Amino acid sequence: MPLIIIEGLDGTGKTSLAEKLKKEFGYGIAFGTNRGDKEVLKELNIHINDYHEDIHFINQWSSIGFNAICDRSFISGVVYGKINNKTAMLFDYCMDRIKENSEDVYFILLKADNKTIVERDEEWEGKEQELEMKRYLYSNIFKHRLKDFNSLIINTNEKSNEEVFKEVEEWLKNYNL
Numbered sequence: 001m002p003l004i005i006i007e008g009l010d011g012t013g014k015t016s017l018a019e020k021l022k023k024e025f026g027y028g029i030a031f032g033t034n035r036g037d038k039e040v041l042k043e044l045n046i047h048i049n050d051y052h053e054d055i056h057f058i059n060q061w062s063s064i065g066f067n068a069i070c071d072r073s074f075i076s077g078v079v080y081g082k083i084n085n086k087t088a089m090l091f092d093y094c095m096d097r098i099k100e101n102s103e104d105v106y107f108i109l110l111k112a113d114n115k116t117i118v119e120r121d122e123e124w125e126g127k128e129q130e131l132e133m134k135r136y137l138y139s140n141i142f143k144h145r146l147k148d149f150n151s152l153i154i155n156t157n158e159k160s161n162e163e164v165f166k167e168v169e170e171w172l173k174n175y176n177l
Contacts (some may be wrong), residue, residue: 008110011120018071027067107151
């Protein structure tokens with residue numbers, strides 16, 4: 001049962017991709033994207049209010065019985081949260097859980113330049129330095145901590161949601177998904 005984790009800065013197309021993957025591949029949940037999916041998690045006694053708490057899901061995903069898509073994950077908890085010993089320990093704990101099932105976990109990082117992000121999400125206007133720091137954190141996590149995992153990085157600048165989906169679809173075919 002694959003777990004696809006989609007990461008990236010605000011405005012890079014994560015939710016659009018998660019919803020499209022859910023629709024096209026019939027995955028059971030795309031948590032983080034809509035309330036209905038969170039209700040499924042509650043039925044499984046997994047309570048997640050935001051991506052900082054997805055440790056509860058990661059602990060149980062392989063025994064749930066259906067494929068899953070995460071729109072953000074513990075990685076966003078590191079990138080968007082306060083970096084301290086607790087965050088680092090949580091990150092390491094999640095990585096250890098995922099390593100146990102690494103052949104079934106697929107990471108996707110969606111990237112975009114500042115101009116594209118601001119065009120898609122005006123909240124980031126004037127916050128270029130903050131965007132650069134978050135981009136740096138994502139890049140380093142993917143480069144150093146996820147190098148041994150199935151991972152894909154896509155620059156979504158000037159790409160439609162459909163083009164991004166097609167690129168992901170082709171990549172997933174390599175793993176017979």
